Amino acid sequence: MNWEIEAPNVVTEARFRELVEDGYSAEILCQESAHKKGPSYYGVWIMRAVSDDGMEKLLVTARNTTSDIKIREFKTITGVVSFLVGIGFSHADVPLEEGQRTTHKLAAAIKGSSD
Template sequence: MNLMQDAPNVVSEEGLRALLAEGHSADVVCRVTPKRTSAQWSGVWTVHCVSPDGETRRLLVTARNNMAAREFKTINGLSSFLAGLDVSIISIPMVEGKVASHKPGDTD
C-alpha cells in the first residue's frame, strides 16, 4: 500500500523537496499564536506544499507510515527547516491563521 497515493493531500519531507524543485511553494501556517519565553518564541506552525497554480495543497507529515502533521514548535526549528529547503528569506506568521509563502532561492 502506498500511503502517499492513498492520501494525496499530504507530503513527506522528501516529496516536499521534489515538489519545490518543480516550482511549488511552501506555505507556513500559524496554528497557535506564539508566546515569548526568555529569548525563545514558541507556538505551533505547519508547512503546506502549494502547487504553482494554487489549486493543490499538501500538508507536510512526519513520516509516510505515521501521517501526523509535522508541527514546528519554535521559530528556531521552523527557520532551520526552511533554510534547509534553500529558502533565503524567511517570513514567519505570528498570529493564528496567518500564512507566509516561501520558494527556494527567492531573493526578493
C-alpha cells in the same frame, strides 16, 4: 503504503523538498500564536506545498507504521527557520498570529548548471 494513492494530499519531508524545488510554494500556517519564553519564540506552525494551480500537499512526519499519519508541527520559530534554510531558502517570513500564513518560493534554478 503508497501515499500518492492512499493519502494524496500529504507528503513527507523528502517529497516536500522535491515539490518546492520543482516550483511549488512553501506555505507556513500559524496554528497557535507565537509567544516569547526565554530567548525563543514558541507557537505551532504547519507547512504545505502549494502548486501554482492550487494543489496542496500537507507536510507530515515520517513514520514506522503504515496507519500512523501525523501532521508535522513546528513548535519554535527556530525550527521553522531551520527547516526552510535546509530546503534552500535564504530568508524566512514566519507568521506570528494564529490564522496567519505566508508563502515562500525558491528562485528558479538552472538545473545542470556548472557555474
